[in-house]
């Protein structure tokens with residue numbers, strides 16, 4: 001504003017102050033972009049001091065309607081659990097696409113999934129790459145600036161057995177796994193210091209305690225960004 005006043009003192013035309021006023025408006029929003037005050041991390045990744053997160057909710061999650069029933073139920077239950085426990089709508093499940101085909105096609109060239117602008121749920125039973133053999137699932141998140149633009153969840157059904165209702169000694173609780181991966185989609189990182197967190201990187205097998213309840217740290221972290 002002080003820049004505007006100094007220059008305006010020398011003006012003779014009435015049109016020029018208007019132009020300067022517009023310039024100063026853009027200048028201030030531009031400066032704001034450069035000098036945004038740093039945000040608390042709150043267990044999110046950060047870009048230039050800002051939490052990396054979605055600008056708009058809900059996130060459309062695309063899922064192949066030809067996928068198996070266990071997977072559909074587990075995703076739906078995990079989404080419902082997050083919504084109920086946090087009293088906010090993060091996801092909108094969209095059925096009817098065939099994302100797994102795109103994944104398998106892209107897999108041969110590199111260990112990443114094809115970016116198609118859609119956040120998808122992928123169930124891979126045959127083409128999981130050897131270097132990620134021990135991983136139960138991978139979530140790939142892409143962002144521009146501090147804005148997430150796509151996040152894909154890929155489940156390793158080639159090496160793991162899963163269950164939803166009745167625990168299997170050698171199986172993985174699929175609902176717990178999806179709650180974890182879906183919170184990666186939202187932007188949360190692993191939370192190792194809280195053994196109760198659903199974002200703990202290790203999910204035990206079988207009949208051991210399942211991780212279906214968001215901890216107070218999980219909720220507080222989400223609140224930082226998506227109040």
Ligand SMILES: [Zn+2]
Nearest residue numbers: 180184190201
């Ligand atoms: Zn994880």
